[in-house]
Amino acid sequence: MAASIAMALLPMLPQIVDSTIKVAQIVRDLHGTPEEAKAQLDQITKDLQGIVAQVVATELPK
């Protein structure tokens, strides 16, 4: 039983790994011009709006 629950929880790991890798890559690639940083910031701002909408709408345990 516990093993099956653990297996059910495993799918969250790839998403956590992906998001962590993304942050690590951004930190590694921080050598761009201010214009490139601004383009990144504009993209992040857009992405954050989508994530906020998902967070607000996400279902919590009853």
Next chain:
Amino acid sequence: MRQKTSWVPLVILLVGLVTACTTLPFGRTPEQSFVVTGASLEALGTQFLAVTKQVTEGCNLNAIPSNICTRYRLFGEHFKASYPVVIGMWEAAYKAGNDTARQRAEETAVSLSKDLAAFMVEILNQVAPEVK
């Protein structure tokens, strides 16, 4: 024989990396600091969505103890209320070029990240102690 997986430390490491990315000094320009904080906020939101999905499924199947489900629901409500505020703080700080406000958003995000990581570890300890 199947090798036992030690993935709780991995989870701690991964969440810790995100928080570390927001706090380690790298001699960044102001724009780069906003990029790192913004990317970390993205990662935090994505992690919350992933964990909440699995915890909610586990609670609905009665696979996670009800006291943890109740506490996670309360944390989730707090997170859902706090996260948009933190994002708003970050955006306002970015538009104003206010590094102090950016740091304040960052500190709140780190606090939420630590709470989320603590829940993940507790849930994993509860539901799969022999898998550690």
